[in-house]
Amino acid sequence: MAGRQLLFPFHNSRLLSLMRLLNTNTLKLAEFYADIPRYAILSHTWEKEEVTFQDIQNLETASLKAGFVKVWNACARARNYDFEWIWIDSCCINKESSAELSEAINSMHQYYEDAAVCYVYLYDVSIEFHPRNPKSTFKDSRWFKRGWTLQELLAPRNVVFLDKDWVRIGTRWTLRDVVSAITSIPVEVFEGRDINTYSVAQRMSWAASRETTRAEDQAYSLMGMFGVSMPPIYGEGGVKAFMWLQQEIIKISDDRSIFAWVTASSEHDENRGLLAKSPYEFRMSGEVKASESDRIGDRSSYSFGNNGLRIHLPLESAGDDDVFLASLLCQSEKDGSFLSFYLRKTSPHQYARCYPDQLVFRPTLQPALKNIQELTVRENRVTRMSRFENRPWYDSAGMYHVDLLPSARHFHFTDTISFPVVYSPDPNRVSVQLEPWPSLSELTYKTQVTEEAFTIHLWHIDFSYYALHLGDQPFAEPSFFTDPSLDDGTVVRSDSGAISVHCEMTGRLGNQRLEIDFIDQDSLEIDFWTQTLQPPCSGFIVPYKVDSEGLDGGRMRLIGVYPSDFYMKTFQDMAYIPMSPPDDGDTAPPFRILAYGIPGKSSSHVAIGLLGPSYETFWTEFAVGRGTAEQVYQSYINRSRAGKEWLKEETFIWSDSLYGGRLTASVQERSSLQLGTHHLEWISNSISLRRRLAGGMKRGKKETGS
Incomplete structure (x- = not known):
C-alpha cells in the first residue's frame, strides 16, 4: 500500500481544512478553515446541467442551467428554517482540482455527519401517495439505487425526504420501516444503533444493489462507512479499487466476515x-x-x-x-x-x-483448535467525534416553536404545564423555553366542537425531545437501541383521523420547530400513515433467467411478480420473493404469481406460496390461466372464494411445454447462504442439464454431510 500512498494528491496543506458553504440568501460561496457554522446539506441524484463550482461564481450564468432551480429551492428550504449556510456537492467542490476532489471524497461522510440536517430531494417522487402505499413511487426512486447516497442516508443525524415539488414526504425516523424494507438495512440502524456493531459483510450487503457512474466509486463511496481513507485513482477500475478498499478495512479490523461473499452461480x-x-x-x-x-x-x-x-x-x-x-x-x-x-x-x-x-x-465448529496461550493486545480504535458531540451539554437547551399547519388549525392551544409559554403574534404558533436543567412542559390542544384533545410532552434531560399522546395513553418506552433524540416525527390515530407531529431542525442552535399536521379520517392514505411494515419471515430465491429449448434464443426471464412487495429484490441472475403468513381475516393462503417469458410475447405463470396449519409447507405449481400475473392471481382468489379445493399440502413438480420445450421446477430448503429460506430450482429435461440457478448446490450437501 505504500506505493498507493505516494500517489495521494494532497500537495497543498491549506486545502486539508477547507470547506466551502453556499450562503442561502446571496447564493455566494464562502470558505471556512475553522469554526464552521451550522449548515444544512443536500442529498440528490445528479441530473442534466447541474450547477458547478465554476458556474456559481456568476449567478447570471448559473441561472441559465436547468440545475439552478434545484440550488435555488434547496436554499429556499434551508432559509425558511433559519439556515444561513448549505452545502451542495455540485457547486461547493472545485472538481477541476484533483487535490480538492480527493479531499472531498475522503471527507464526504464527515460533511454529511456534521450537517445539522440533510434534505433528500427525490425528483422522481410525488407526495400524492404515502410511501407505505404500494402505488407510491417512493420505493422506486433512483436515489435508493445510487452508491453515494448510501452514506448520505446513514451519516446525517437528521434526514428529511422531499418530493419533486420540494414538499415534505417524511423523515428517516418516521419512514424508517419503509426505508429499511427498500434498502435491506435493519430498522435498528435508523433508531440509533451504531453501524459498527454490524459485521463487515452485513454493511457490505447494504451496498450490493447500488450503482455508480464511475466504477471506482463503488469502493470510494464506502470509505466513510468503514472509517478508512485512501486516495481515489480514477482509471484503476472498479475491481481494483474495491480490492484496495478491502485491504484498508483489513488493516483496522480482524472481522473475517469480509470473506463471507458468494459469486453468481455461473462462476x-x-x-x-x-x-x-x-x-x-x-x-x-x-x-x-x-x-x-x-x-x-x-x-x-x-x-x-x-x-x-x-x-x-x-x-x-x-x-x-x-x-x-x-x-x-x-x-x-x-x-x-x-x-x-x-x-x-x-x-x-x-x-x-x-x-x-x-x-x-x-452445525458446529468441528475442526480441533489448539489451545494457544499467547496473547495479542489490540489497540482501541480512534474515531473523530462529530462537532455536535463535543459541544457543552447546556447548548441543547433552548426554544421550541410549535406551529399548527393549515390542516390542523381546527385545533387550538388551551393549556400548558411547567415552564411558561411565549405567545407570538401568529395565533397558530406557541413557543416554549426549556431550561438547561431537567425540565418538562406539556402543551394541550383541543377542538372547539368535539373537544377532541392531544398533548405534546417536551422534555429536556441531557438533550431535548418530545412525545405525542392522546388522552390517557401511556408513555411509550424507547427500545434498547432507540435514541429518543432521533424521534423527529410521530403519528397517533385519533377518533376523527390522525395527528402528525414532526420536528424540523433550524439554523439557530438551541431552536427547534415542531409542526402539527392532521390527516382526516376520510383520507385514503390514513392507513399508510399509521401502519408499520413488518419484515417477512420466509422467502424464495428464484431464477431470473431460465434456459429452455423451443424458445426463441432458448432463454426466458422473470418479467413480472404479483402481488409486489417492498422487500422483493431483483439481482443479475436471481430474484428474492418474500413470503409471510397472512394477516388476520385473510382466507387465502399467502402466495405469489411469477410470470416467465420473453418480453412482448406470451408468458408462463408459476404459483408459489405457503400452506399448512402454521404455513410452514411450501408449494409450487404451474399456474393455469392466461393474461397478466395479476389476472392469474385473481383467478386463484376466485377459486378459493367459490369453495373449491385450494391445493394439496405437498410440493408440486410442474412442467411447461408452452414453447415446445420441457421444464420442471421444485422447491427445496436452502443449504447454502442465500436470502430467504427456500429456493426454486429448474431442470431442462430436453437437454438433461440441471441449472443450478439459486445457490443451493448438491455438492455442498454431499461433501459436508448436511
Whole structure:
C-alpha cells in the first residue's frame, strides 16, 4: 500500500481544512478553515446541467442551467428554517482540482455527519401517495439505487425526504420501516444503533444493489462507512479499487466476515482469492455475524504479503484430496450455523478459493483448535467525534416553536404545564423555553366542537425531545437501541383521523420547530400513515433467467411478480420473493404469481406460496390461466372464494411445454447462504442439464454431510 500512498494528491496543506458553504440568501460561496457554522446539506441524484463550482461564481450564468432551480429551492428550504449556510456537492467542490476532489471524497461522510440536517430531494417522487402505499413511487426512486447516497442516508443525524415539488414526504425516523424494507438495512440502524456493531459483510450487503457512474466509486463511496481513507485513482477500475478498499478495512479490523461473499452461480467452477470483486458479491450476506476470532487466539490476525493473503484457517477435508472446507468463524443470525468456504490446494503452501458461489452451513465448529496461550493486545480504535458531540451539554437547551399547519388549525392551544409559554403574534404558533436543567412542559390542544384533545410532552434531560399522546395513553418506552433524540416525527390515530407531529431542525442552535399536521379520517392514505411494515419471515430465491429449448434464443426471464412487495429484490441472475403468513381475516393462503417469458410475447405463470396449519409447507405449481400475473392471481382468489379445493399440502413438480420445450421446477430448503429460506430450482429435461440457478448446490450437501 505504500506505493498507493505516494500517489495521494494532497500537495497543498491549506486545502486539508477547507470547506466551502453556499450562503442561502446571496447564493455566494464562502470558505471556512475553522469554526464552521451550522449548515444544512443536500442529498440528490445528479441530473442534466447541474450547477458547478465554476458556474456559481456568476449567478447570471448559473441561472441559465436547468440545475439552478434545484440550488435555488434547496436554499429556499434551508432559509425558511433559519439556515444561513448549505452545502451542495455540485457547486461547493472545485472538481477541476484533483487535490480538492480527493479531499472531498475522503471527507464526504464527515460533511454529511456534521450537517445539522440533510434534505433528500427525490425528483422522481410525488407526495400524492404515502410511501407505505404500494402505488407510491417512493420505493422506486433512483436515489435508493445510487452508491453515494448510501452514506448520505446513514451519516446525517437528521434526514428529511422531499418530493419533486420540494414538499415534505417524511423523515428517516418516521419512514424508517419503509426505508429499511427498500434498502435491506435493519430498522435498528435508523433508531440509533451504531453501524459498527454490524459485521463487515452485513454493511457490505447494504451496498450490493447500488450503482455508480464511475466504477471506482463503488469502493470510494464506502470509505466513510468503514472509517478508512485512501486516495481515489480514477482509471484503476472498479475491481481494483474495491480490492484496495478491502485491504484498508483489513488493516483496522480482524472481522473475517469480509470473506463471507458468494459469486453468481455461473462462476461455480472458477478459482478465486479471498477478496470480493464488488459489493454485489455480498448481496446474500445480510445475516452474517462478525467472526468470533478469539477462538483461535493470536492467530486471528492476517496480513498481505507479496504472494497473497497470509491467514490462519481451521481446515477439514471436503472429500477430495485437494479440496478443503475452511471455517470463517462466522455464524448466521438466523439459525446460528457456522459458515465455511471451499479451498483447493494449488501448491505445497498455496490455496485458491473454489466453488465461490457457495458458503456452506455447518452445525458446529468441528475442526480441533489448539489451545494457544499467547496473547495479542489490540489497540482501541480512534474515531473523530462529530462537532455536535463535543459541544457543552447546556447548548441543547433552548426554544421550541410549535406551529399548527393549515390542516390542523381546527385545533387550538388551551393549556400548558411547567415552564411558561411565549405567545407570538401568529395565533397558530406557541413557543416554549426549556431550561438547561431537567425540565418538562406539556402543551394541550383541543377542538372547539368535539373537544377532541392531544398533548405534546417536551422534555429536556441531557438533550431535548418530545412525545405525542392522546388522552390517557401511556408513555411509550424507547427500545434498547432507540435514541429518543432521533424521534423527529410521530403519528397517533385519533377518533376523527390522525395527528402528525414532526420536528424540523433550524439554523439557530438551541431552536427547534415542531409542526402539527392532521390527516382526516376520510383520507385514503390514513392507513399508510399509521401502519408499520413488518419484515417477512420466509422467502424464495428464484431464477431470473431460465434456459429452455423451443424458445426463441432458448432463454426466458422473470418479467413480472404479483402481488409486489417492498422487500422483493431483483439481482443479475436471481430474484428474492418474500413470503409471510397472512394477516388476520385473510382466507387465502399467502402466495405469489411469477410470470416467465420473453418480453412482448406470451408468458408462463408459476404459483408459489405457503400452506399448512402454521404455513410452514411450501408449494409450487404451474399456474393455469392466461393474461397478466395479476389476472392469474385473481383467478386463484376466485377459486378459493367459490369453495373449491385450494391445493394439496405437498410440493408440486410442474412442467411447461408452452414453447415446445420441457421444464420442471421444485422447491427445496436452502443449504447454502442465500436470502430467504427456500429456493426454486429448474431442470431442462430436453437437454438433461440441471441449472443450478439459486445457490443451493448438491455438492455442498454431499461433501459436508448436511
